[in-house]
Amino acid sequence: MNNIQVFSTRTGRLVVCAVRNFSSSTSRQQEKHYKLLVVGGGTGGCTAASKFASKLGKGKVAILEPSKVHYYQPMWTFVGGGTKTVSNSSRPMGKVLPKKADWIQAGAVAFDPKNSTVTCSNGDVIKYDYMVVSMGLQLDYHKVKGLPEALLSDPAVCSNYSSKYVTKTFPALENITDGKAIFTSPNCPIKCAGAAQKIMYIAEEYFNKNGKRDNIDVIFNTSGQAIFGVPKYAETLNKIIEDRNIQLNCRLSLEEVRSDTREAIFRKLDSETNEKETFNYNFLHVVPPMSAPDVLKASPLADSMGYLDINKYSLQHARYPNVFGIGDCTNAPTSKTGAAIAAQSGVLRRNLTAFMDGKSASQDEYDGYTSCPLVTGYGKCVMAEFDYDGNPLETFPIDQSKERRTMFHMKRDIMPEMYWNLLIKGMWEGPGPYRRLMRLGMGGNKKSEVAEV
Ligand code: FAD
Ligand code: UQ1
Numbered sequence: 030m031n032n033i034q035v036f037s038t039r040t041g042r043l044v045v046c047a048v049r050n051f052s053s054s055t056s057r058q059q060e061k062h063y064k065l066l067v068v069g070g071g072t073g074g075c076t077a078a079s080k081f082a083s084k085l086g087k088g089k090v091a092i093l094e095p096s097k098v099h100y101y102q103p104m105w106t107f108v109g110g111g112t113k114t115v116s117n118s119s120r121p122m123g124k125v126l127p128k129k130a131d132w133i134q135a136g137a138v139a140f141d142p143k144n145s146t147v148t149c150s151n152g153d154v155i156k157y158d159y160m161v162v163s164m165g166l167q168l169d170y171h172k173v174k175g176l177p178e179a180l181l182s183d184p185a186v187c188s189n190y191s192s193k194y195v196t197k198t199f200p201a202l203e204n205i206t207d208g209k210a211i212f213t214s215p216n217c218p219i220k221c222a223g224a225a226q227k228i229m230y231i232a233e234e235y236f237n238k239n240g241k242r243d244n245i246d247v248i249f250n251t252s253g254q255a256i257f258g259v260p261k262y263a264e265t266l267n268k269i270i271e272d273r274n275i276q277l278n279c280r281l282s283l284e285e286v287r288s289d290t291r292e293a294i295f296r297k298l299d300s301e302t303n304e305k306e307t308f309n310y311n312f313l314h315v316v317p318p319m320s321a322p323d324v325l326k327a328s329p330l331a332d333s334m335g336y337l338d339i340n341k342y343s344l345q346h347a348r349y350p351n352v353f354g355i356g357d358c359t360n361a362p363t364s365k366t367g368a369a370i371a372a373q374s375g376v377l378r379r380n381l382t383a384f385m386d387g388k389s390a391s392q393d394e395y396d397g398y399t400s401c402p403l404v405t406g407y408g409k410c411v412m413a414e415f416d417y418d419g420n421p422l423e424t425f426p427i428d429q430s431k432e433r434r435t436m437f438h439m440k441r442d443i444m445p446e447m448y449w450n451l452l453i454k455g456m457w458e459g460p461g462p463y464r465r466l467m468r469l470g471m472g473g474n475k476k477s478e479v480a481e482v
Pocket of ligand 1: 068069070071072073074093094095096101102103104105106135136137138163164165166189190191220221224322324355356357358365366367368369370400401402
């Protein structure tokens with residue numbers, strides 16, 4: 030029996046054709062079967078698919094990814110700061126996904142892990158032997174009353190966390206002449222938590238350089254208990270905000286934006302009487318609440334919070350052993366970054382390969398390694414690196430809690446090249462081996478090796 034199918038080519042063209050249904054399923058839906066299905070073609074999915082497509086060969090791996098565009102999201106900090114553009118941060122999805130894998134340009138709409146199938150938004154059902162889930166986080170702008178409207182209508186309200194709104198940030202920095210510039214951070218796990226404050230340091234330097242700093246209050250209203258979770262780096266950041274006269278207000282969570290009166294209403298998280306505080310704003314950079322994608326939340330793969338329920342060391346699913354996770358959508362309790370994905374990708378490669386070979390998936394352990402390049406201006410950066418317990422895991426034999434120009438160049442010039450040319454091609458598994466080398470065996474990932482390519 031032949032079915033009509035719509036395929037997306039590598040150039041992004043849609044091709045409609047009849048294909049033979051080779052499935053053994055009795056269902057009327059088209060059922061395809063892959064040895065490995067990767068759900069999501071962002072940082073984690075592209076990295077995992079690249080590794081396994083070259084290992085397993087053509088036609089064995091499929092990537093389920095609806096988006097036509099792949100973004101290097103860390104660049105959005107510089108887009109907000111006016112030194113890069115969104116197009117600098119993007120590539121066509123068809124150009125970055127591995128050529129040996131099949132790209133199914135659709136989204137997952139339902140997971141049935143008992144039967145090892147996923148239903149796609151185009152109606153197809155995909156059967157898999159093994160699955161890697163890497164769907165990232167959903168941006169919940171709608172959870173803040175008035176925010177979606179403010180982002181559409183108020184030029185002073187912006188957000189570096191979305192390709193749609195990041196282009197508003199620099200014009201808003203240019204436009205503000207006086208009053209309050211407010212930067213927020215929500216009360217939930219988010220990707221690159223540091224990016225909430227990176228743009229604030231850039232903005233503060235920009236105001237200074239343009240002679241308007243004296244007329245602008247720079248305010249960080251964060252849901253967090255402190256400026257940063259790791260004391261070694263918090264110490265430096267606290268000194269910076271003191272020296273640069275930046276106001277830090279902890280345990281404040283943005284609840285409502287009234288763009289008609291330019292008011293931002295925050296809930297005081299430690300108040301027993303649900304107290305609120307209203308700030309007038311002349312510039313408002315919002316980091317939205319984030320959560321696991323709704324499809325994942327509604328699936329048997331989720332934990333009680335909706336994240337992919339994995340073993341935080343092996344990255345294998347807690348209940349469905351042929352399912353693994355990588356990246357922001359999992360419940361591994363680390364700070365969610367691309368750097369974390371780099372380290373996870375080596376563990377995933379070793380553990381999933383072993384599992385495919387009939388061995389246990391506990392060959393290697395992810396230690397929670399993550400890194401946050403805390404850009405503190407147009408030429409400085411504190412390169413934070415740490416593990417699950419907040420212990421610093423620094424790569425370079427220098428004190429990385431200091432602001433450094435070298436680390437700024439690492440973040441701005443070297444990381445994007447490493448991302449496009451190594452990480453998402455499956456050839457960068459984080460700096461663990463280099464850390465061990467540079468520190469002569471002190472620290473480093475327990476069983477790290479150089480990427481197998
Ligand atoms: P993503 O890369 O977001 O990919 C998820 C993919 O899943 C998307 O392509 C999406 O289309 C797809 N998807 C969603 N739903 C479905 C579905 N139903 N079916 C199929 N596919 C689906 N990290 C660093 O290491 N260093 C930094 O300096 C840094 N700075 C940052 C600054 C900003 C402003 C931001 C926003 C992020 C930053 N990050 C940084 C974080 C980093 O970008 C993310 O942690 C990383 O991209 C997460 O990768 P992921 O694969 O988990 O998710
Ligand atoms: C990293 O490995 C990485 O992947 C290429 C990034 O981009 C997403 C990073 O931003 C960082 C900081 C790292 C960590 C690497 C080093 C050398 C500190």
